[in-house]
Amino acid sequence: MSSSATRPRRSRRRRAFSRGDRLTLSIFVGIPTLLHVVLVWIPAILTILLSFTYWTGINFGDITWAGLANYDNIVTKTPAFYDALRNNVIWLLWFGFLATPAGVLLAYQIDRQIRGHKLYQSAYYLPVVLSLAVTGIIWNFMLRPDGFVNGVLGRDIDNAISFFGNYDINIYVIMVMASWRHIGYIMLLYLAGLKAIDPTLREAAAIDGATEWATFRKIILPAMRPVNIIVIVITIIESLRAFDMVYVIYGTSAGLPILGILVFQNIAGEGASMKGAAYAVILFVLSIGPIIAYLRQQFREDVS
């Protein structure tokens, strides 16, 4: 793109635009860009500004400068923030060390075309297309007091394990549900990348007598670098932004505080305050790293 050979052609082409073409081009670019900027970028910037103000979200005249007060309130006076942070960190660790690696290994085995791989692939992929609302209902069937799991454990409704109500275990119960979907998603992404790997690499490794594990670690993983980055980024972003599944199970009540729910509680409905904006900004700041990593990966060729 930066080579000088394209320069003359570019200017020739630009001169070739008729007035009609110029109009068409500005409409082609203008309308989508306007919509995107007005509904995404400007609101994002405004939310960041609003997070430094006091406002009930009704009259613009009532906005007053608050400085860091909203953030101070969150950090020093809101214990739920730390509970949420803890849960999001558990979420991230669980996804990062269990669900995502499981999805990757699964993709690797299925790509080797082990017996039954087609059927298995479909089974793991099925939850990916379901909405989190449906997923919530399905798992409620398994885990509620008179559900399947309590039935298998031989507990009747009076001494059933409360999987969603017990604060010591409910985050892990939610993690199992979230992994149910996440593993299949990662598997699909990774499988696509694996298909692009030269099969002779693997054959050569097999002839050299490399074990499966060594082949995976020394040949497949390095060759999959771009996909690895995408998968890591997706894992982090999904862990930070988790919302739907917890909302479906608990509503807005503090059944299981996570950042996504705290933002929602403070911005939606009657109790809107700019503390919600501050929460949203915190959520955003935490995900800036992964966003930049993703963009760098995807735009490497364009920028250099």
Add this chain to the structure above:
Amino acid sequence: MTPLRDSQVLKDRAISIFIGAFAMLWVFPILWTLWSSFRPYKEIRARGTFSMPEEFGIFNYTDAISRMQLPTYLWNSFIITIPAVFLTLVFGSLIAFVVSRYSFKFNVGMLLLFTAGNLLPAQLVFIPVFKLYLNIGDVVGDRRFLYDSPWGVVLIHVAFQMGFATFVLSSYMKTIPKEISESALVDGASVLRHYWNVMLPLLRPPLASLAVLMTTWIYNDFFWALVLMSTDKKRPITSALGRLQGEFVTDYNLLAAGAIIAALPTLIVFFVLRKQFVSGLTLGSTKG
């Protein structure tokens, strides 16, 4: 060599059985929900979770359709999802077309703007969008012009998802030889014809994949319809399920039937259009 092979065969069999066992565990919750949806809840309460069915049939489904008014909610989902997917693809392909076929200085910047915008958290933009919708409503004299209207939800989906579509389509267009465009320009084709007659036909495969992927995403979206709509009867089925769950908590098996009905469109994607869904996902993750 041979003993190594043999041990590998054995190992592969073990791996296959292990993954297969988990695969059964994976589909089991869905099958259990499906099974339960054909049974009355009172029978389960009376005779236990694992009782053999006495009554078995589609009564929960007919009940769900009439008592939960699922057709209304399904219809709401369609009138949000279909225009949103359509507009996303139109806008995404327009930007991708200009960025990849005409060399302007701002090309990379534009692509970055759209791709990064797609990654911003929804919560970060909600408050101003909500205010904007209400104010536009006041200006046109109808408070529910965008807020609490399917169009408001459509627009925010389009604004967000356009970023992904633009990114995917422009990477695809980079793989289409420039000569095709050049010959169109030599023939004196206008920009409009260049887009409509030359590029669009070539974009069919990624457009099909994106359409399937976007349909699933937008249909399954929960957040926007929840916060930008206040009238429950206007909500799409995914968001409505949350409230129905509270209302029908006393009849779980009815709810199961409702969930299966709500999942039907995405299950069709799973069984019929899986190729497009998967390739749509991949288009975004691995370039080209």
